[in-house]
Each structure stands twice: as C-alpha cells, then as structure tokens.
C-alpha cells in the first residue's frame with residue numbers, strides 16, 4: 050500500500066537521489082572509467098535480489114531495440130501495432146513499453162497498454178523494489194548488499210518487476226546507452242532485436258567513431274533471436290555484420306518496406322519510414338511467436354492492426370506542432386547533429402506553408418560538443434526558405450522549468466555542473482557561436498524555459514496581420530518536455 054510518506058513525489062525524490070552527482074561523473078571521466086561487462090553482472094545481481102532470475106524475463110517476450118536515433122520511435126510503433134493486435138485478438142494479453150528518457154514525467158518510461166502507469170502504481174512498485182533491495186542479500190556474489198542501482202538502471206530493474214507483476218506478455222525495450230553494457234541487456238532470450246539508425250552520440254561512453262558505437266549497439270543481438278536493422282553508413286553496417294556473425298545471429302538488413310506506400314506515417318520522412326520498417330519486422334516476429342498462425346504476406350497490404358498502429362501512434366515531443374494565438378510552436382526533442390538537421394528540415398518544410406518570423410528556442414545541457422549542432426540547424430533552416438531567411442530571433446535558455454520555482458521534480462538533474470547553469474555558461478557559448486553564424490539574428494540568453502516561451506509570445510505582438518511567430522523548440526528532450534508542460538499549463542500526460 051502507498052502510505053502518505055510513500056507517494057509518487059516521494060518515489061521521484063528517492064529516485065533523484067540515485068543520480069550520479071556531477072563531481073563523480075567528472076572524476077570518472079578524468080580517470081577514463083567506462084561501463085564494462087560488470088554493469089550487466091550487477092543488473093543480474095539486482096534482479097536476483099528483487100526475486101527474479103533472468104529466465105523469469107522470458108515470460109515478457111522482450112523485443113529489444115538499440116540505435117543512436119529512432120529507438121524510441123521504433124519501440125512506440127511496435128507497441129502501437131501489438132496493442133492494436135491485442136485489441137482484436139487478445140494476443141498478447143498485455144503489452145509493456147519501456148523507453149527513455151522521459152518527456153514530461155518519469156512514469157512515462159514504463160507503460161502498459163501504451164499508457165504510462167499511474168502515479169499510485171509507480172509509487173507502489175518503486176518502493177517494493179526499494180525495500181527488497183534493502184532487506185535481501187541474494188545475489189551478493191554479483192553485487193554488494195545494501196546498494197542500489199543508479200537512476201536509469203533502477204528504472205530498468207523496476208520495469209521488470211512492474212511488467213512481471215502486472216502479467217505483461219509482450220514487452221518492448223529501448224536501450225538506455227549503447228547496448229552491450231546497457232542495463233536492458235540483462236535479457237538473455239529476447240524474441241527479436243532491432244537496431245535503428247546509427248550515428249554519433251554519447252561519445253564519452255561509447256567511443257568517438259561510428260564503428261565503435263556500432264560495436265556497442267550490436268551487443269543486444271542474441272543467438273536464437275532474429276535481428277533486424279535498416280540501411281546504415283558503411284562503417285556501421287560492417288561492424289554490425291561482424292558482430293552478428295560472431296554471435297551466430299542472422300541479421301537482416303531491411304530496405305524501406307514497400308507496404309508502407311499509402312500508410313500515413315508521420316512525419317512523412319524517410320527516417321520515420323525506416324523506423325516503421327524496423328517496427329513491422331519486429332512486431333511480425335513477436336506475433337509469430339505469440340500467435341502461432343500469424344504470418345505477414347510480403348506481397349499483400351499490411352493488416353489493419355499494423356496500419357492503424359503505425360498511423361495512430363502517439364510519440365510526443367517529436368515533430369509536434371501546437372497552434373496558439375500569435376505563435377505556432379514546433380517542438381522536437383532532437384539532440385544529435387543528424388537528428389537536428391532532420392528536425393530543421395521538418396521545421397523549414399512546415400514554415401514553407403506559413404507566414405511569420407522564425408524564432409528558435411534551443412538548449413543542450415552538459416555536452417560541450419553541442420555547440421557544433423548549431424551550424425547544421427542554422428544552415429538547414431536558411432536553405433529550406435525560398436528567400437534564404439533564417440531565424441530572426443534566437444533564444445538560448447537552460448532546462449530550468451520555471452522562472453520562480455525552478456525545476457519540476459521530474460526534471461531535477463544532479464548530473465550537470467550547477468555553476469554552469471547558474472552562470473548560463475553553455476548558453477553564452479551558443480549565443481556567441483550563433484552571432485558568428487548569422488550576424489543578422491537577434492540572439493538572446495534567457496534563464497528558464499518559462500521565460501523563453503514568454504519572450505517568444507511577446508514577439509508575436511510585433512508581427513503583421515495574418516502572421517504568426519513560427520517557433521522551433523529543440524536541442525534537448527528536457528527542454529521540450531518542460532516546454533510542453535508549460536504550453537499545456539498542466540501535466541501534459
């Protein structure tokens with residue numbers, strides 16, 4: 050039972066205490082400590098400690114997805130297809146979805162039937178795991194008694210407990226970082242593995258080059274489970290091929306699925322069709338296992354559960370448009386060089402049909418290389434405009450949600466240097482860079498998301514009749530989640 054001192058908010062506070070503080074992250078970086086095989090051993094230990102063996106995970110029929118970009122979208126597609134199939138056939142009985150990071154509230158990361166679990170359920174299972182970790186020493190040969198896994202790993206561990214307790218029989222898992230040493234890689238017998246588009250991200254943990262990154266992501270492939278990927282850059286494709294061979298896995302490289310012709314996947318962009326292609330293959334394998342007679346005919350149209358699942362999926366904060374008086378908000382959580390170009394192209398396409406000055410609200414906290422995201426964003430938007438016009442106003446803000454009260458609890462983050470946020474160090478570097486890229490732009494540095502939004506709104510007073518400010522909010526999911534919460538005035542879940 051959830052007692053008054055064990056509410057959802059208490060759970061989030063306790064969870065936040067499991068974040069690795071900035072000083073420790075820094076020290077590890079300096080010492081060159083990176084995750085290794087012990088991290089999966091440790092997860093195995095924690096799993097035993099809360100009462101499960103890795104074979105218990107077989108009941109979840111896990112579909113496991115890694116990749117640099119498109120993991121979450123692919124997982125959401127698979128979940129949506131399986132959920133619709135379940136509505137028509139009762140197979141699977143219950144579909145679980147585990148994703149990261151969260152957009153608006155932590156509980157979004159653990160979904161059943163596509164919906165985030167309730168605050169009550171979250172608090173209940175959160176503290177059950179907490180208590181088991183404190184009271185048991187099972188698995189002590191793998192992990193020290195009395196300890197707890199860090200933030201993302203705790204949520205992964207908890208998700209297994211939630212799904213097994215709730216009778217989930219098909220669960221879609223997005224990896225956190227990488228694959229080989231990721232907490233989700235504790236699964237030994239997934240039903241299928243999928244690897245979405247590979248590129249550069251998390252270079253400190255995974256390595257500087259795409260082949261090193263591909264090595265990690267390829268680590269989720271398991272003998273006995275069909276594996277799929279889509280077209281990749283050659284270095285990545287080669288590493289994946291070699292990893293599959295080493296593991297004795299048949300890795301299938303998929304071209305964009307011809308059956309998507311006429312299916313209204315949003316946004317209507319190649320990257321999303323690749324994600325959808327991967328999702329179709331993963332869902333097909335899962336259904337073949339769960340529903341003996343199931344088979345997709347490669348030459349026939351997709352069944353209605355697949356079409357509806359792909360068309361009606363809700364994956365918020367990605368290529369989302371919200372209209373209000375004076376401002377058209379374009380919201381996308383892209384935060385790598387490639388995905389930001391994609392987001393910029395999408396925004397430019399949207400603006401081609403609308404009128405009004407373009408305004409950018411951008412942040413990316415804690416990653417020095419983020420300054421290199423700006424060129425692509427600036428140029429892609431200019432190139433996309435027939436008159437060659439870029440952003441007129443550019444606002445860099447921190448991820449602090451509110452001007453007065455600071456962070457919403459679900460966004461508290463101890464992993465960044467608090468001094469940098471106070472001084473807006475990163476934002477000032479971005480501003481300087483942008484002024485050099487586009488001297489005509491009006492560049493501003495503003496503390497909170499709320500104030501940045503208010504600034505964009507105030508700019509709408511200066512536009513002409515029948516024009517709207519065309520605002521793009523991008524660079525960070527934390528920024529985008531905070532912004533959606535403010536734009537919708539309530540918990541947008």
Ligand SMILES: Nc1ncnc2c1ncn2[C@@H]1O[C@H](COP(=O)(O)OP(=O)(O)OP(=O)(O)O)[C@@H](O)[C@H]1O
Pocket residue numbers: 116117118119120121122123149150223245246320321323324366367368381382383384387388389391392526
């Ligand atoms: N296949 C893809 N290739 C390139 N960019 C993509 C792809 N899929 C999605 N994106 C872009 O990346 C953004 C994030 O997508 P998504 O949430 O699916 O990725 P993710 O892999 O889960 O990322 P994260 O690192 O945030 O967990 C999207 O809004 C879109 O702009």
Ligand SMILES: [Mg+2]
Pocket residue numbers: 117250
């Ligand atoms: Mg990522």
Ligand SMILES: [Mg+2]
Pocket residue numbers: 120121148149150223
């Ligand atoms: Mg994700």
